[in-house]
Amino acid sequence: MRPLQTTSGPQMPAPETLISVDRAIAELRRGGIVAVQGKDGGVVHTLTAEAANADSLSMLATFAAGTRPALAVTGRRARVLGLGAEDSAVVLLTSLGGMTAETVAALADPCLSGPRPELGVLSASPASATAAQAVALAKLARLLPAVVVVEAGNGFAADQIRVAAADVAAYQVNTARTLRVVSQARVPLAGAEQARIIAFRPADGGIEHLAIVIGEPDVEQPVLTRLHSECFTGDLLGSLRCDCGDQLKGAIAEIAQAGSGVLLYLAQEGRGIGLVNKLRAYQLQDDGFDTLDANLQLGFDDDERIYQPAAQMLRLLDIGSVRLMTNNPLKVGQLSAHGIRVAERVPHIFPANEHNRFYLNTKATRSGHLF
Ligand SMILES: Nc1nc2c(ncn2[C@@H]2O[C@H](COP(=O)(O)OP(=O)(O)OP(=O)(O)O)[C@@H](O)[C@H]2O)c(=O)[nH]1
Numbered sequence: 025m026r027p028l029q030t031t032s033g034p035q036m037p038a039p040e041t042l043i044s045v046d047r048a049i050a051e052l053r054r055g056g057i058v059a060v061q062g063k064d065g066g067v068v069h070t071l072t073a074e075a076a077n078a079d080s081l082s083m084l085a086t087f088a089a090g091t092r093p094a095l096a097v098t099g100r101r102a103r104v105l106g107l108g109a110e111d112s113a114v115v116l117l118t119s120l121g122g123m124t125a126e127t128v129a130a131l132a133d134p135c136l137s138g139p140r141p142e143l144g145v146l147s148a149s150p151a152s153a154t155a156a157q158a159v160a161l162a163k164l165a166r167l168l169p170a171v172v173v174v175e176a177g178n179g180f181a182a183d184q185i186r187v188a189a190a191d192v193a194a195y196q197v198n199t200a201r202t203l204r205v206v207s208q209a210r211v212p213l214a215g216a217e218q219a220r221i222i223a224f225r226p227a228d229g230g231i232e233h234l235a236i237v238i239g240e241p242d243v244e245q246p247v248l249t250r251l252h253s254e255c256f257t258g259d260l261l262g263s264l265r266c267d268c269g270d271q272l273k274g275a276i277a278e279i280a281q282a283g284s285g286v287l288l289y290l291a292q293e294g295r296g297i298g299l300v301n302k303l304r305a306y307q308l309q310d311d312g313f314d315t316l317d318a319n320l321q322l323g324f325d326d327d328e329r330i331y332q333p334a335a336q337m338l339r340l341l342d343i344g345s346v347r348l349m350t351n352n353p354l355k356v357g358q359l360s361a362h363g364i365r366v367a368e369r370v371p372h373i374f375p376a377n378e379h380n381r382f383y384l385n386t387k388a389t390r391s392g393h394l395f
Pocket residue numbers: 251252253254255256265266268271292293294295296297302305306315319349350351352355372393
């Protein structure tokens with residue numbers, strides 16, 4: 025492997041398309057109202073379901089010209105609620121009783137305990153492409169994928185954050201394209217003393233992904249490679265609910281044993297839904313849903329990860345061909361689709377325990393994992 029160039033500080037100004045999405049994410053997370061602008065010039069004023077309370081809902085209503093606030097949820101969540109078909113990506117729910125904070129919470133959050141409020145007569149209709157990107161923004165903000173929207177606008181507030189729906193749609197791929205190496209250091213690991221950690225950051229200063237390079241991989245040959253999605257509970261705390269801790273330590277040991285290779289530590293906690301939502305998914309699993317259905321109950325896809333960041337990191341490491349340590353055929357297909365040749369799939373299986381047996385079984389029977 026050739027020595028890698030480290031770039032510190034902004035290499036070039038981050039594209040406005042990324043900055044506006046970052047600002048919108050921060051605004052939504054603090055409970056603000058964001059204007060999402062569609063291709064057709066239509067505007068959707070947006071508040072996340074998690075931030076809906078009496079004050080924020082009445083503020084949102086001031087933007088509406090005639091229409092009443094509606095709740096935009098994914099087709100998956102609408103289906104769980106018995107409202108609408110899963111084939112619409114996003115569905116608008118309206119209530120004859122109006123959208124109170126209690127109604128929003130009951131519709132958006134399957135983990136709520138206590139008696140369900142009277143929901144009034146609900147109707148569902150396909151949401152506009154712009155409202156669909158408002159839901160996508162909530163996902164990028166790692167919140168529940170549900171937003172309260174008013175589709176017809178009364179203009180903007182002077183300091184309101186605005187974002188183009190098209191920029192939201194392209195955000196994840198655009199940030200992956202701008203990844204660059206920002207720091208690297210030798211970090212001897214137990215059982216793998218010849219290890220280096222390389223940090224990759226996107227141009228907007230967003231969340232870093234890491235590569236752990238062990239030994240000196242020969243990039244002219246397929247490199248033994250593990251793609252590991254971050255798992256705070258399994259990797260750091262040794263949670264027995266999943267197999268991540270074993271897979272992380274096992275991959276480092278196996279690469280060290282082979283002499284060289286790379287582990288990409290990807291910031292994709294909870295298969296891309298974030299830690300807070302993963303904890304919600306665990307609560308639902310304790311109520312009897314399996315790992316995939318828990319995601320669907322929350323309104324997510326069963327797996328929200330994308331693999332452009334991994335492919336881009338491998339390219340920056342000059343690695344074009346890998347021996348991929350995984351049981352997940354989707355990772356093989358996705359890396360190949362993004363230009364990395366998977367010369368071989370290397371099984372990465374660890375013994376089950378009494379807490380993760382059902383989880384691993386679900387991955388085998390429903391996600392196509394090869395155990
Ligand atoms: N949403 C959700 N995420 C989970 C759950 N259990 C573990 N995870 C996450 O799932 C991811 C597991 O990642 P990986 O081990 O890289 O992926 P994998 O799809 O199992 O594929 P291989 O391990 O490569 O076979 C981590 O991000 C975990 O945080 C769960 O019950 N729900």
